[in-house]
Amino acid sequence: MNSQTLQYFNGLQQETQKFQNESRTYDRQRRIEEENLKNIRLTQLQLEEKLRNISNELGQEIRTKKIEEEKHVRLRQAMASDHQAIIQITSELQGLEADETAEKTKFVKEMESGLDEIDFLLHQRENERLIRLLEGETVKSLVDTKLAAVMSEIGVGGGSSADEMNNAAWTEISANVKEGLNDILDAEERVSVALKERKELEHLVVGLRQKFAAENQNLGQMEIGGLEAKWEQKFTDESNDIMMDDSEGGEQGTSTSTSNPVNSAGSAVHMELFYDEQEPSYGGPVHDANGRNNVGYAC
Numbered sequence: 459m460n461s462q463t464l465q466y467f468n469g470l471q472q473e474t475q476k477f478q479n480e481s482r483t484y485d486r487q488r489r490i491e492e493e494n495l496k497n498i499r500l501t502q503l504q505l506e507e508k509l510r511n512i513s514n515e516l517g518q519e520i521r522t523k524k525i526e527e528e529k530h531v532r533l534r535q536a537m538a539s540d541h542q543a544i545i546q547i548t549s550e551l552q553g554l555e556a557d558e559t560a561e562k563t564k565f566v567k568e569m570e571s572g573l574d575e576i577d578f579l580l581h582q583r584e585n586e587r588l589i590r591l592l593e594g595e596t597v598k599s600l601v602d603t604k605l606a607a608v609m610s611e612i613g614v615g616g617g618s619s620a621d622e623m624n625n626a627a628w629t630e631i632s633a634n635v636k637e638g639l640n641d642i643l644d645a646e647e648r649v650s651v652a653l654k655e656r657k658e659l660e661h662l663v664v665g666l667r668q669k670f671a672a673e674n675q676n677l678g679q680m681e682i683g684g685l686e687a688k689w690e691q692k693f694t695d696e697s698n699d700i701m702m703d704d705s706e707g708g709e710q711g712t713s714t715s716t717s718n719p720v721n722s723a724g725s726a727v728h729m730e731l732f733y734d735e736q737e738p739s740y741g742g743p744v745h746d747a748n749g750r751n752n753v754g755y756a757c
Contacts, residue, residue: 571657578650585643 574650574653578646581646585646
């Protein structure tokens with residue numbers, strides 16, 4: 459009985475020792491785990507602190523970026539407003555400049571037209587005064603005086619034959635003078651008509667040049683002027699050749715070259731410059747009321 463009890467207690471003691479060993483082992487593991495957990499919590503706190511700092515910095519960066527974007531937007535709006543104001547002012551200035559240029563051009567054209575009219579009226583008045591003088595007794599008395607001097611030199615006395623000679627001479631001189639005056643008046647009328655036609659053709663050339671520039675926007679005014687200069691030089695060379703041929707052949711005033719309008723500077727104007735590349739369906743040569751074939755094509 460005692461041996462069994464002793465064995466039983468020995469077994470209990472061994473189990474107790476075993477449980478105590480296991481308990482100490484678990485206790486050490488628990489402390490290690492608690493230490494690890496403490497370290498993890500400390501690391502977590504540090505990471506959370508870093509995260510808060512990063513979040514604060516990110517928030518500050520976002521706020522700064524937003525402020526900069528707002529400033530940029532305001533700056534762009536101010537620049538757009540200034541740009542619109544500049545465009546408006548430029549448009550107004552261009553409009554004023556265009557109006558001023560148009561007014562000056564109109565004034566110059568009116569002055570040119572007025573000067574032409576004044577010149578024509580002065581010539582007309584001079585011709586009228588000359589006609590009145592020729593139709594009066596002044597010329598007849600001058601002719602009578604001159605013929606009387608001639609008759610006295612050749613020894614012819616007065617009488618009916620002398621009066622007949624005076625009247626015949628007066629009639630012939632008066633007829634010749636009147637015929638010459640009529641020729642002068644006709645020539646001045648033709649010159650006046652030619653000046654008006656030249657002005658109309660100059661306006662037509664300006665319109666055609668604007669149309670050509672609009673259809674060929676890649677060409678500037680200097681390039682268009684260069685083309686006109688080349689074309690005018692070609693026409694000048696051809697005219698010189700024709701004049702040389704006429705002078706060599708002895709033909710005076712029989713040139714059949716096509717007449718070309720001239721601009722205000724006196725140089726020839728050629729409409730073919732604006733229509734060489736156009737379709738023939740736009741029309742043929744333009745004819746005026748007198749049936750003359752003017753250079754250019756109907757558009």
